[in-house]
Amino acid sequence: MRKHFKCAGDLFIIVCFFVVLCLPLSIQLGRSVLGNDFVLFNTLKGNFDTYEKVDFSMKSYLEGQYQEKFELWWKNNLGGREVIIPLYNQFRYSLFNQGLDTQVITASKSIHRVDDVYAALQLSDNTDFSLDSNKNQMKAYIENAKKISDSLEALGKHLIFYVTPSKSNQERDEIPLRYQLKKHDGTVNGRDLLINLLQENNIDHIDSMDALRNVNEFPIFYKTGVHWSYAAEQRMGNVLLDKIQTIVGIPLGQIKLKELKTQETPVWRDADTYNLLNLIWGVTDDQYYYYETEVEENNGEPVSILMQGGSFCEGFLSDIIRANVLNGGDAYFLSYGDRILKNYNYGAYDEIIPVEGDFERIDIDSLIEKINIIIIEVNEGSGICRYSDGFVDYLAHYFTEKN
Numbered sequence: 001m002r003k004h005f006k007c008a009g010d011l012f013i014i015v016c017f018f019v020v021l022c023l024p025l026s027i028q029l030g031r032s033v034l035g036n037d038f039v040l041f042n043t044l045k046g047n048f049d050t051y052e053k054v055d056f057s058m059k060s061y062l063e064g065q066y067q068e069k070f071e072l073w074w075k076n077n078l079g080g081r082e083v084i085i086p087l088y089n090q091f092r093y094s095l096f097n098q099g100l101d102t103q104v105i106t107a108s109k110s111i112h113r114v115d116d117v118y119a120a121l122q123l124s125d126n127t128d129f130s131l132d133s134n135k136n137q138m139k140a141y142i143e144n145a146k147k148i149s150d151s152l153e154a155l156g157k158h159l160i161f162y163v164t165p166s167k168s169n170q171e172r173d174e175i176p177l178r179y180q181l182k183k184h185d186g187t188v189n190g191r192d193l194l195i196n197l198l199q200e201n202n203i204d205h206i207d208s209m210d211a212l213r214n215v216n217e218f219p220i221f222y223k224t225g226v227h228w229s230y231a232a233e234q235r236m237g238n239v240l241l242d243k244i245q246t247i248v249g250i251p252l253g254q255i256k257l258k259e260l261k262t263q264e265t266p267v268w269r270d271a272d273t274y275n276l277l278n279l280i281w282g283v284t285d286d287q288y289y290y291y292e293t294e295v296e297e298n299n300g301e302p303v304s305i306l307m308q309g310g311s312f313c314e315g316f317l318s319d320i321i322r323a324n325v326l327n328g329g330d331a332y333f334l335s336y337g338d339r340i341l342k343n344y345n346y347g348a349y350d351e352i353i354p355v356e357g358d359f360e361r362i363d364i365d366s367l368i369e370k371i372n373i374i375i376i377e378v379n380e381g382s383g384i385c386r387y388s389d390g391f392v393d394y395l396a397h398y399f400t401e402k403n
Contacts, residue, residue, distance in 0.1 A: 044082055045275045086278045097176070099277055106174045109284045110223035111273045115382035116168035117179055122187035126385050129188040138190065141387050142197040144396035145376070149203050151399035158247045158373045161198055161205035162240060163191070164312040165228060166381025167221040170209060191380035206243055208236050209380070217260055218289035224274035230267040231260065231289040233315040240316060240375070241325065244305065248372050253298045253325030257291040264288070268315060295323040302329035304370050308391050309377025310336055318346045332367065337389035359394040 053073050060066040092098040097105040104112040122128040129135055149159040168175060169191060198205045208228075212220055218231040228236075234257060245252045267290045274283065303326050307313050317331050321343045333344045340353040340362065355361050374395075376388055387393070 044085060044278050086280050089277050090279050090282070093277060093279060093282060099273075103273060103277075104168075104176065104179070106176055108174065108223065109282065110171070110174055111226060111277075112168045112171075112175065113226050113273070113382070116166045116226065117175055119190065119382040119384065120166060120168035120172050121175065121179060121183040122189060123179065123182050127190060127382070129190045129193045130186055134190075135188075135193065137387070138193050138384075139197065141392060142194075142201055142203070144392050145198075145203055146201045147396045147399060148374070148392065149201075151403065152374065155368070157368070157371065159204060160240075160243060160247065160373060160375045161203055162307075162309070162375050162377045163194065163198075163205060163207050163209075164236075164309075164377055164379045164383075165209045165212070165220065166191075166379060166383075167226050167228075169380055170220065190384035194378065194380070194384060204243070204247060206236075206240060208239075211236065211239055219285075222266075222270050222288065223284040224266065224271035225269055226273050227269045227311065229270055229289060230315065231291060233268070233312075234291045234293070234319070237316040237319055241320065244303070244373055244375075248303055250303050250327070250372075251298050251300050252303060252327060253323060254296040255319060255323050255325060256294040256296065258294055259292050260289060261292055262287040262289050269311075293323075295325070297324055298327050300327050302327045303372045304329040304331070305373050305375060306332045306334065306367060306371045307375040307377065308334040308336075308388060309375075310379060310383060312379055313375075313377050314344065314346075317344045321345045329372075330370070332371065334391065336386070337391060357389070359391060364395075364398055 054060070054066060054069040056066060060069075089099075093105060093109075097107065097109070099105045099111060102114055104114055104117050106112065118124050119127045122130075125131065126134065129138060145159070145161065152159050169189070195205075195207055209220075212232055212235065215232070215235070219229055220232045221227075222229055227233075234255075238255060238257060241252065241255065264287065266285075267288045270288045271283070271285075305326070307317060313333060313335075317333050320326060321331055322345055331343055333341045333349075334355065335341060337355055337357045337359070339355050341349040342351040342353075343349055353362065376392065378384060378388065
């Protein structure tokens with residue numbers, strides 16, 4: 001009996017081996033005959049490099065260029081990737097709580113970013129603000145922000161710091177023990193230092209997690225994403241819009257939040273990091289929340305803004321442009337230090353200004369003249385260590401030279 005079981009086991013392993021071996025070639029053959037629409041599962045999600053199929057020539061072959069380019073094309077177009085990658089990721093996710101290299105999967109299958117986990121627990125030198133070097137750098141950063149605020153006030157314009165939440169900061173108890181054990185006593189979280197310095201220097205700011213602390217109608221974060229839930233983004237968008245209206249002293253249009261609704265499919269980016277895993281099954285959130293909205297436009301004086309930051313800006317900017325609540329004013333979005341997008345609206349925009357880290361490429365005189373307010377978005381996780389990608393330092397230098 002034992003011998004029969006061993007033979008059956010050996011046969012099963014051999015069959016599995018040949019299935020795995022032949023599957024890519026079979027799918028590649030199917031694509032050759034039926035075209036690229038021949039797939040077994042859905043197209044993989046995420047950003048991928050694309051490579052053109054290279055034409056053979058003796059010259060490129062002898063120089064080694066043909067082999068290199070063919071290997072890249074073959075590796076990224078081999079049939080079966082849409083099957084093998086989800087199966088491999090499912091195995092790691094389901095059995096070992098492992099995701100992509102940039103992800104941390106908790107015991108409850110909640111996804112975190114590695115960088116945000118390190119920032120939340122201060123596990124690296126640049127995330128521990130008890131160190132004098134980091135403390136002094138943060139103080140210099142806020143001193144420059146104060147210079148900008150004072151200079152803008154002298155022009156009748158304004159500055160707001162918009163501090164957005166980190167999932168790992170707010171759900172530290174969820175972080176796996178292997179990271180918790182690395183934390184040392186006496187470290188200082190960058191978020192705490194940032195908020196204290198903004199308060200001490202009387203710089204207008206919004207602390208998102210403080211504003212959302214008592215919210216219990218919906219999750220602030222889902223297990224399937226690292227961005228805040230769309231309902232939280234809508235709620236905080238109204239807080240920021242009210243702050244802008246109060247500071248500039250000009251009535252704006254309103255996005256009224258009506259009934260809180262749910263749906264089974266994710267809204268906006270509610271499952272962004274989960275989707276990157278390309279799993280076959282395993283969604284851990286049953287419902288996703290959003291507010292139905294009603295827009296009240298205002299025909300008052302236009303208000304224009306410049307908002308610098310990252311992905312946490314995108315939902316707010318898209319909603320206010322789509323609803324036209326700036327009374328016909330414009331919204332300029334400086335995405336990190338890469339480019340300025342005029343009137344960003346869920347991936348669409350009116351104009352793009354390349355920056356690529358060189359802020360001298362911006363016609364800053366013209367931009368300052370056009371806008372009423374500058375909003376600096378800082379994510380309280382690993383985003384704190386970016387120091388606004390040098391934009392705050394650049395503006396402080398600009399106003400120092402100007403004055």
